[in-house]
Amino acid sequence: MEASFYHAKTRYPGIFGWLFTTDHKRIGLLYLISTLSFFAVGVSLGLTMRLELIRSGMHIISAQAYNAIFTIHGVVMVFLFIIPGIPASLGNFIMPLQIGARDVAFPKINILSWWLFITGGAVVITSLFTGGGPLDTGWTFYIPYSVRTGTNVSLAVFGVFLIGLSSTLTGMNFLTTIFRLRAPGMTWKRMTLFTWAIYATSWIQLLATPVLAITLLLIIIERFFGVGFFDPAKGGDPILFEHMFWIYSHPAVYIMIVPAMGAVTDIIPVFSRKNIFGYTAIAASSLAIAFVGYLVWGHHMFTSGMSDTARIIFSFLTFLVAVPSGVKVYSWIASLYKGSITLGAPLLYTLGFIFLFSIGGLTGLIQGALATNLHVHGTYFIVAHFHYVIFGGAVMGFFAGLHYWYPKMFGKMYEEHLAKLAWVFLFIGFNMLYFSMFVLGWEGMPRRYYDYLPRFNGPNLVSTIGSWVLTMGLIIMFYNLIHSLYSGANAGDNPWGAASLEWQTSSPPPTENFKDIPVVTKGPYDFK
Amino acid sequence: MNETAHIEHRDYVGAKLGMWLFLFTEILLFGGMFLVYSVYRAVNTADFHEAGMEMNVTIGAVNTLILLTSSLTMALSISAIKNNAKMRSVLFQAVTIVLGIAFLVNKYFEWADHIRHGFYPDSPKLLAMSHGKILFFGLYYVMTGIHALHVVIGISIIGFVLILTLRDSVSGTDYVKLENTGLFWHIVDVIWIYLFPLFYLIL
Amino acid sequence: MEQKQEERVHVPTQVFVIVWIALLCLTGLTIKAAQMKMGEWSMVANIAIASVKASLVLWFFMHLKYEKRLFKLLIFVPIITVSIIIVLTFFDIWYR
Numbered sequence: 022m023e024a025s026f027y028h029a030k031t032r033y034p035g036i037f038g039w040l041f042t043t044d045h046k047r048i049g050l051l052y053l054i055s056t057l058s059f060f061a062v063g064v065s066l067g068l069t070m071r072l073e074l075i076r077s078g079m080h081i082i083s084a085q086a087y088n089a090i091f092t093i094h095g096v097v098m099v100f101l102f103i104i105p106g107i108p109a110s111l112g113n114f115i116m117p118l119q120i121g122a123r124d125v126a127f128p129k130i131n132i133l134s135w136w137l138f139i140t141g142g143a144v145v146i147t148s149l150f151t152g153g154g155p156l157d158t159g160w161t162f163y164i165p166y167s168v169r170t171g172t173n174v175s176l177a178v179f180g181v182f183l184i185g186l187s188s189t190l191t192g193m194n195f196l197t198t199i200f201r202l203r204a205p206g207m208t209w210k211r212m213t214l215f216t217w218a219i220y221a222t223s224w225i226q227l228l229a230t231p232v233l234a235i236t237l238l239l240i241i242i243e244r245f246f247g248v249g250f251f252d253p254a255k256g257g258d259p260i261l262f263e264h265m266f267w268i269y270s271h272p273a274v275y276i277m278i279v280p281a282m283g284a285v286t287d288i289i290p291v292f293s294r295k296n297i298f299g300y301t302a303i304a305a306s307s308l309a310i311a312f313v314g315y316l317v318w319g320h321h322m323f324t325s326g327m328s329d330t331a332r333i334i335f336s337f338l339t340f341l342v343a344v345p346s347g348v349k350v351y352s353w354i355a356s357l358y359k360g361s362i363t364l365g366a367p368l369l370y371t372l373g374f375i376f377l378f379s380i381g382g383l384t385g386l387i388q389g390a391l392a393t394n395l396h397v398h399g400t401y402f403i404v405a406h407f408h409y410v411i412f413g414g415a416v417m418g419f420f421a422g423l424h425y426w427y428p429k430m431f432g433k434m435y436e437e438h439l440a441k442l443a444w445v446f447l448f449i450g451f452n453m454l455y456f457s458m459f460v461l462g463w464e465g466m467p468r469r470y471y472d473y474l475p476r477f478n479g480p481n482l483v484s485t486i487g488s489w490v491l492t493m494g495l496i497i498m499f500y501n502l503i504h505s506l507y508s509g510a511n512a513g514d515n516p517w518g519a520a521s522l523e524w525q526t527s528s529p530p531p532t533e534n535f536k537d538i539p540v541v542t543k544g545p546y547d548f549k
Numbered sequence: 550m551n552e553t554a555h556i557e558h559r560d561y562v563g564a565k566l567g568m569w570l571f572l573f574t575e576i577l578l579f580g581g582m583f584l585v586y587s588v589y590r591a592v593n594t595a596d597f598h599e600a601g602m603e604m605n606v607t608i609g610a611v612n613t614l615i616l617l618t619s620s621l622t623m624a625l626s627i628s629a630i631k632n633n634a635k636m637r638s639v640l641f642q643a644v645t646i647v648l649g650i651a652f653l654v655n656k657y658f659e660w661a662d663h664i665r666h667g668f669y670p671d672s673p674k675l676l677a678m679s680h681g682k683i684l685f686f687g688l689y690y691v692m693t694g695i696h697a698l699h700v701v702i703g704i705s706i707i708g709f710v711l712i713l714t715l716r717d718s719v720s721g722t723d724y725v726k727l728e729n730t731g732l733f734w735h736i737v738d739v740i741w742i743y744l745f746p747l748f749y750l751i752l
Numbered sequence: 753m754e755q756k757q758e759e760r761v762h763v764p765t766q767v768f769v770i771v772w773i774a775l776l777c778l779t780g781l782t783i784k785a786a787q788m789k790m791g792e793w794s795m796v797a798n799i800a801i802a803s804v805k806a807s808l809v810l811w812f813f814m815h816l817k818y819e820k821r822l823f824k825l826l827i828f829v830p831i832i833t834v835s836i837i838i839v840l841t842f843f844d845i846w847y848r
Binding site: 562565566569570573576577580583584587588591592594606610613614617618620621623624625628631632728731732735736738739742743745746747750751752 | 760762763765768769771772775776779782783785786787789792794795798799801802805806809810812813814815819820822823826827829830831833834837838841842845846
Binding site: 200228232260261264268316318319326328329330331334335 | 833837843
């Protein structure tokens with residue numbers, strides 16, 4: 022019996038065998054630990070924000086501090102947690118196994134990506150404590166404020182640039198891997214839908230991130246040299262900055278959600294013992310979302326002063342992009358229909374994902390319509406929408422994937438009842454925290470404000486209490502996952518009876534993944 | 550299982566595919582700047598033409614010829630190594646580097662001249678001019694600057710690969726590193742092929 | 753997965769030199785087109801000529817002619833992406 026990859030003889034001893042590894046499984050775990058650590062930082066900042074907003078007129082921090090906190094909350098959650106998120110951790114660990122490869126195409130670039138990520142994160146953290154202090158521009162860095170503010174914008178933005186480079190290289194690596202390293206018999210139509218999702222996501226990472234890179238560089242150049250690209254006094258157009266920023270940042274949200282959709286698409290057939298409904302439609306929809314996702318960025322700018330023509334076109338395209346997501350939701354429901362359902366934790370989190378993502382997605386349509394957008398732009402309605410899709414969607418999907426692939430990654434089983442208990446707290450807390458925000462936003466409460474009118478007191482209190490309930494759920498869930506590393510039951514190679522390739526090797530896998538590269542003769546959800 | 554022993558088989562096509570995918574990111578990076586250029590030119594057409602008169606077409610044309618020739622020498626260095634003509638390949642790589650340096654030297658003098666005449670970002674002389682002129686020069690410095698940075702990176706990589714060629718790490722049977730270096734260098738040339746008319750040929 | 757020995761195409765030096773000469777000629781042509789002072793049509797002509805030059809570099813110097821079909825298809829991806837981005841942005845710029 023081959024030793025697992027944890028016990029491999031590495032080139033460098035001890036911890037350096039991890040820090041300088043070229044094994045995609047170790048790199049996936051490095052990302053998992055680092056992104057989840059940043060998630061904890063982001064959650065703490067979020068809790069502080071909610072505490073500040075518990076009651077109108079009551080303050081525990083200054084307005085300046087609040088501005089910095091919501092900015093860093095956004096930067097950490099977006100760039101340091103959820104964008105690397107599933108692709109870098111689960112994608113790295115699981116995708117090569119699912120295609121029957123021994124590793125990714127460029128293992129050294131893989132670990133370089135992680136170091137770029139960590140360095141970028143360190144630069145961002147450093148920027149909080151040096152120079153003019155933590156940046157207060159919002160994670161969107163809008164000009165002119167990002168050029169005029171004395172806070173440490175250039176350093177923070179450079180850190181994000183490095184993280185973007187990490188993301189770009191990972192996209193390149195995964196694309197080459199999927200093109201070149203599939204096992205014999207692993208046709209495109211026999212790949213798992215998680216791998217299809219990683220494939221589509223990698224295209225977005227490759228092609229969108231460079232636009233962020235140039236936008237960030239232009240902020241730094243503007244701050245140092247006053248070139249004037251976005252300064253009206255010099256002929257520049259601040260709206261052009263918004264265009265460039267959102268040309269990346271809208272596709273970025275599909276980097277966040279598409280892998281989560283991929284994870285749940287793998288989970289559903291296994292827990293309903295039925296082949297997935299609409300394999301081709303789901304694979305095509307991942308590609309469609311990636312493509313159409315490039316065409317809709319203007320919907321973040323409806324109130325900015327864009328032309329009416331542009332607004333109408335972007336609104337129309339925004340409604341289009343909802344269609345492939347709808348295709349997925351219907352396919353998932355059809356996959357569950359008349360299946361032999363086991364409501365294990367992965368499926369429970371998946372169902373939570375489908376419900377919360379649907380609410381987020383539908384409210385996205387409300388925002389995509391021009392007339393209603395004018396009413397809700399810049400309010401808590403938007404904040405609620407994106408937390409429903411990113412947190413209720415992508416992160417919940419991430420948690421589903423974590424539980425599903427936990428036995429494969431660690432060779433142990435988590436405790437099922439605790440996982441379900443955590444889910445209850447998460448689900449209730451989440452809806453208390455964020456549904457209140459739909460109400461607040463609709464009633465007119467603006468976002469990014471450190472105080473509010475007394476008439477908004479009720480829902481804000483509910484929201485803050487919800488944040489505590491949600492945090493309780495996170496604590497129970499992570500306690501379960503960490504504690505089970507030591508005291509969990511040993512998991513076999515294939516505790517779920519799944520059919521995809523990662524389950525046909527040991528848990529955890531050996532360093533080279535498979536004793537012999539498998540020859541694939543059937544589909545990934547073929548349970549016969 | 551020894552971790553260091555895995556993934557030693559070579560995938561020639563995969564290595565090239567990875568490089569092409571990386572080049573796509575460069576196209577998108579410069580694409581963002583071409584977006585800024587096209588927007589401001591569309592809005593300030595007359596001023597851009599006026600600003601374009603300040604540019605020295607000769608230096609621009611000479612630099613274009615330098616880069617085009619360096620692409621030729623780069624391609625020939627790869628042909629040479631494929632034929633196992635190691636020193637010929639090294640020679641062509643060296644010539645490519647020299648041409649790249651010549652490009653940068655020209656650039657240096659060009660920039661120095663403009664700066665001496667008061668045309669630089671946020672200069673009092675420039676700020677007194679029309680918006681179109683301010684933006685034109687801003688775009689000129691940023692776009693040719695980022696391009697020049699890529700020339701520097703390219704020269705460094707060619708230098709590194711040249712040493713590998715001397716050491717036979719790059720050889721007639723394994724030359725993908727040289728090929729990929731060539732691909733990078735050619736993209737730098739392609740970017741300049743577009744920069745040249747956009748900045749030097751608005752007359 | 754064992755890689756079969758890839759077909760290593762040897763492009764004759766002559767081909768490269770001819771392409772190089774073509775590029776030099778096109779450079780001369782583009783300068784002439786600019787000097788004809790056709791206003792913004794000069795720019796259209798120049799971008800078109802630049803695209804021909806870029807295509808020559810891609811096709812011959814960068815070996816795209818001899819690569820697998822996948823590479824030839826993929827090159828359109830960034831080109832189309834940049835084009836879409838510029839077109840959609842201009843729906844704002846032109847109609848303000």
